[in-house]
Amino acid sequence: MIGLVGRKVGMTRIFKEDGVSVAVATALLVLGSAMPGTVMAAPFKASDIQPSNEHFVSVAASHRDADITKEANYDNKAAKAPGSVAIGSGASVAFEDKNGEGYGAREGIAIGQNATVKLVGAVCGDCTPEDPSSEGSIAIGRDSVSGGRGATSIGLGANSEAHGVSIGINATTSFSSIAIGVESKSSGKNAVAMGSSAKTEANNAIAIGNGASAKKQSDLAVGDGAKALDAQGSAFGVSATASGNGATAIGGVTSASGWLSTSIGYLSKSAGKGAYAGGASANANGEGAVSVGLESTSTGKHTAALGASANASAEAALALGASANASHANAVALGANSVTKAAVASNEATVNGVYYSGFAANNAASVVSLGDAGKERQLVNVAAGQISATSTDAINGSQLYLVASGLRDQMPVVYTTVNGKKAVKKPDGKFYELDDAGNVTSTVVPNADVIASMNDGNNSVTSPMTLANIKSTLPDTFSTTINPKDNSAATITTTQAAPILTPSQYNYAATLGDVLNAGWNLQANGGAVDFVKPYDKVNFASADGTVEIKPTTDGSTSKLDFKVKQTDLTVTDGKVVAPDNTNGSKFVNATTVANTVNNSGWKLGGNDKTAAGNLVKPSNNVNFINGKGTESAVVHDATTGDSTVTFNVKPNGTTINVTDEGVSVNTGNITAAQTNGNDAGKVTVADAEKGKVATVDNVAEAINSAGWKATATANGGEVEGTSDQLVKPGETVNYIAGKNIKLKQDGANFTVSTTENVTFTNANVNSTLTVGEGNNATQITSSVDGMKVAKADGSATRITNVAAGEKPTDAVNVSQLNAAKNAAKTEVVAGKQVNVTTSTGSNNQTIYTVNVNTTALPATVTDANNPAENGKLAVPTEGGLVTASDVANAINATYWKVGDNNGTVKSNISAGNQVNFVNGNGTTANVAVENGQTNVSYDVNVDGSTVVMKEVTDPNNPNKKIKQIAGNYTGQSGVTVNGNVIAAKTDGKTVTVNNDGALTLSDDVVNNLTNFEVTTGEHVDQFVANTAANSKKTRVKPGDVVTYASGKNIAIKQEGTTFTISTTENATFTNANVGNTLTVGEGNNATQITSSADGMKVAKADGSATRITNVAAGVNPTDAVNVSQLGGLKNDIHNMNNRLGKVNREARAGVAGANAAASLPQVYIPGKSMVAAAGGTFKGQNAFAVGYSRSSDNGKLILKLQGNANTQGDVGGGVGVGYQW
Incomplete structure (x- = not known):
């Protein structure tokens, strides 16, 4: 505030220092007695007010000859030029005393922090050092600069040269130019740039509007984003662009890029030299092209398109009318929707077989179109054209009528009806009857009733005429x-x-x-x-009478029937017999001959040469085959054609001998199979006995002792029980379908597959887990980067039905994201056992400090002498939280006890200790872990000696016991019960125990030999869908093949007699249930997926949190969101906070501007004027106002205007007039 001369005025300013603390600074402004004074404003920080600092208000002497160092009221470091004013920290008005002649910014004004009025050489465009004056320059605003006579800079960072005016943040001008607006720049002499970021770059250029740009000399750009880019161009309208020399663009988003081109209308374009586009979306692209009308287009040189959507696209083409299209050079399209086509040169023609040639003007250059196909127009009011050999005039209808009438009467052949009346064919393709006067009637003649008739000399078609001289x-x-x-x-x-004949000759006259x-x-x-x-x-006749000819006629058609006389053949005792009378010379039908021959033949006889059996007919085969112990030989004599058949007995030298006395059989012995050892169940034959014939009894005994071993082995899976089990003939092998396995029996074929709905405790997928089929499939893979979910083609997919996340590593759904976005605020409240305090940081941010109520845990357990509490941790009575280290120490201090049968404690087991279960004498320790539970059991170790038990009882049924039998067998001969051997029970059918204890087969041993039976196991229907329990047994006979078929998802590997059944590497299930953990991937790349009532959990192999990658952006409320969406929300919140802060600062700066404007004093003496300056502040924002007021000579009328600028770079102004009485 400026007060009376010599009076101290107090100024108080409230501001923030370092963005946190609040300081109050008070400065005293002192005005000198000289009229043009210099005022220095208080510094921004309270720490700047020190006794050693320069004076904040300095007034220099007002005349050049004064001694500045002596006659100034105060230290004059900032305002050095005579009559200058400097207000603000770092504000300065330059002056230099050179050779006793001072020059500089006389009477200059610098208001604002670092505002500067420089010497003319510092900021000068067209001025010269010989005229180095910045007299009367004004710089108002922080970092504003002006240099050169009469230069004016108002605004933060504004900069102007001599006679230039810059108003706005960073507004910049050159010599005698004007720049008004934020970041506006006027670079040329006498140029004008008005609007935010408006810019001129050449002399006499004008750019008015936000972002308007005038690049070359005398360019004019008016409108938001308007651009004039070449010399003398003019652009008027939003985003209008004139980029051609002398081009003019008028209208929103117009473009004139050709030399001297013109575009008028929204979205119109002119791109050729001298092109003109008039109308919304009109486009003229070609030298001299003209396009007038909505969406009209002319794209060729010298083309013209006049009318809405008219199009002229070839050189010198003209399209006149709405949607007219002239697409051929020099062509003309007249009328709406008219379309041109290519001109066709024509010098000859053939019409109805008549050839014409020698046309005048036979080389057409282009066309004039009056319509389009199906949309033709009549060309009316055409005068009769000249008819001559060289005439190119148009012919009207009357001229064609006379020609057509004369041709009809002079043609020798004309169209007539079947009734003899003349007819003509119209262009519609139909024939119409003529009346007697030769006029066309409306009677349509069917095409089938139209004929060609001769026209006689009297022009009549009813008198027959002779047509001669036909070739x-x-x-x-x-x-x-x-x-x-x-x-x-x-x-x-x-x-x-x-x-x-050629195709055309078929229509020749005969x-x-x-x-x-x-x-x-x-x-x-x-x-x-x-x-x-x-x-x-x-004439048709029969020469020898073997053919009978019989003619018939009905008056219009005559027929001749030829019948050959025939006879028959017979077969007697296989022989063909022909007639022996006159019929022997007659013909025989071919079918009769074939049937007779096929029915003839010969018979076979035995040793008594008596023929028996069926007749051997032609084409029948007689095969001589080997019999039992015999060998047949058929020898054909090619010379005589005879065949000799011989049968011989076939001995093998071992089992059968053939001598002159007869045939004898050699018998051998088969050794019974062993019950134990590697060869258990295998029947052997001594080398000396090999190849011999065994007796039925010996074979039965061998079969009863034989068998095959069944065992279970693991190949990537798990087994229970691995001992070899001997399966003897007649015993049943049960194939039991376990959990997730489906077993299907089809006779001797067993198909093992997984069920459609499987349940696993743990499942591992080493590569890709596919859920669904086809385009609906989802692929899940895992790597060190985490789990990836994708579509079948690998593209990103959505994870839907995601519950709202709770933990820091939970996935969030879109509803949570939207809720966070809508809330856009942070609220931290104290909870149970949690305290929250707030403070303000160095950057004015809010800091929340969260503390929890803690409770210490004891590091040792209770007294070990107290058995009831030994090893337990005392529970604190406080309800506070504990730290991780306290929990760990407490857990490590607890233990559990191990005692013997008497309850004596042998050891204390602390956390981290290992307990080993070892084998004892005659026992084997078993430790198994299943579903997270550890089971320890001990088995009795049988060392191979006989285990003797008095009595074995079924614990589930005490009535079931192994009873003693007669006999006294001990030692290694078998398992003994009370000293006696357990006897085998048979069904009395397949296997029988003789009195001597041997096993024999029934009488059908030859047919059933080593039979065994297979069936599905009991209770199979409890595990496998659609598989019946206790299926019908199927007997496998010798030679039968038992096929182990791999069903769906099952792989079978055979190595000799070992069959390994496993699931395939790539398995497909309709539904899959994992009871505990689903593991995807292997090793460190594995990802574990578990599910509970709280939702699905995804973790790495060590249980730590992992990322779900390749997640598409969520859409529905329960979809998962990805990091980009969350980051976008974060940016939105940050940007919104920035925008809110910006709005708040601008509002406070606006209030400061109003305060500054309200503080401006005004003139009160009639006939006087006043220039005033004032400052204002409001909640940390500052503003400066400059005003002018004028009072009329009688003092009744007062005019007042003001402009203000604030620390947010906004500029305001106001004007008022008042009348007082």
């Missing part, structure tokens, strides 16, 4: 030796080839000669006999 088509043929045409000699025609020359060829046995012409005679 024959067929060659002459002769039935006599005289040519009837000229009585010359001729050769009789015995054969004639059919004429070969002459009388063609009719008489036509005929047909008569041949006998493929040889020519005669050419039969019209009126020739043909």
